[in-house]
Amino acid sequence: MTSSIRLRHLFAAVTLSCLSMSCFSAFASEFSQSYTAYKQAVAEKNSELALKYAGEAYELGSVQFGAKSLDTATLALNYATALEVQDQKEQANSLYLLALEVYQSSHGEDALEVLDPLIGAAQTSSNPKTARSLFEDAIDISSDAENRILHADTLSAAFTTLSKTRLYNRKIRNYALDGYEIYKEELPQDSLTRVKAAYIAGSIHFVEKKNSRAIPLLNEVVKQFSALNYTHPYELKAHAYLVELYEREGESDKSTEHCIAIGSMRPWLDDQEQVPLYRQPPEYPLSYVRRGKSGWAEVSFLVDELGFVKEPKILDSEGGSKFSDESIKALKQWRYAPKFVDGSPIAAETRVRMEFTIERKR
Known part of the structure; x- marks a missing residue:
């Protein structure tokens, strides 16, 4: 600099x-x-x-x-x-x-x-307002420069800082998206700066549920980071986002490769609890809502080699059988990273406890 x-x-x-x-x-x-x-x-x-x-x-x-x-x-x-x-x-x-x-x-x-x-x-x-004012001055200056990368760097710096404050809005969000567009035009695909900007842009679209925009960006991130000889945190997160994005689209076959990719990257421990990459909350039985019933269900199941939930079984429950039924119905839609042993995915047993609670007005 x-x-x-x-x-x-x-x-x-x-x-x-x-x-x-x-x-x-x-x-x-x-x-x-x-x-x-x-x-x-x-x-x-x-x-x-x-x-x-x-x-x-x-x-x-x-x-x-x-x-x-x-x-x-x-x-x-x-x-x-x-x-x-x-x-x-x-x-x-x-x-x-x-x-x-x-x-x-x-x-x-x-x-x-x-x-x-x-x-x-x-x-x-x-002071977030002071920071915003200073960044606006910086963006005005960099926008007049002949160096477009410098302008993109300034936009990205502004987004990184201001997105963490209460001032975050569409204008600040666009700093990241506009910065990425410049990087895409000015930098090669394998530029780490461009790949990181693609991840941020993809993450924004993911949160906003703009699946068709998020998917190609995050796939580009995965593609570029896969060439590295180490695992980058953005690569793991991009895979996780893609699992949910494809499940939202009803394309479980496409989310499977990302479940497997995450499983292969993790250093698995024998007693490590598996964490879902995609989950659907269980439906609260309407009849129980009317009666103000709360409860829970503890379920064991296998996560197979592709990250699907198999053979769910109720271990214990409280509050009524409908809690158990809804828990199993929801779990069948969940996706996990399969556990890896000696470089290969295996089926592994895990368990979860589903809580059903009605907050009572005081």
């Missing part, structure tokens, strides 16, 4: 300036050592050391360049990023805002250079 490029230039300028004046003081040397250690920590992806040396370089740079200099603001941006990685958002936010003020003063409020501190300040703000 912009900050890392600027910092490399900053370091070269400081070194050349001091050498030309023969004034490489002990103080300047200490800054140089801290900044070099910071760059090394970043290269080695050592977040704890990056935080330590980013802090040291910022404190030393503040004295050497001045608290309001552009160089110090760039060091503040680095320090803020390291703090954010360690989830120290309050302190990071203060530094992002400091850097933002200096960047806007030096480059102009609508300059591309202000995007890094602007987005950083938005991501670390404790």
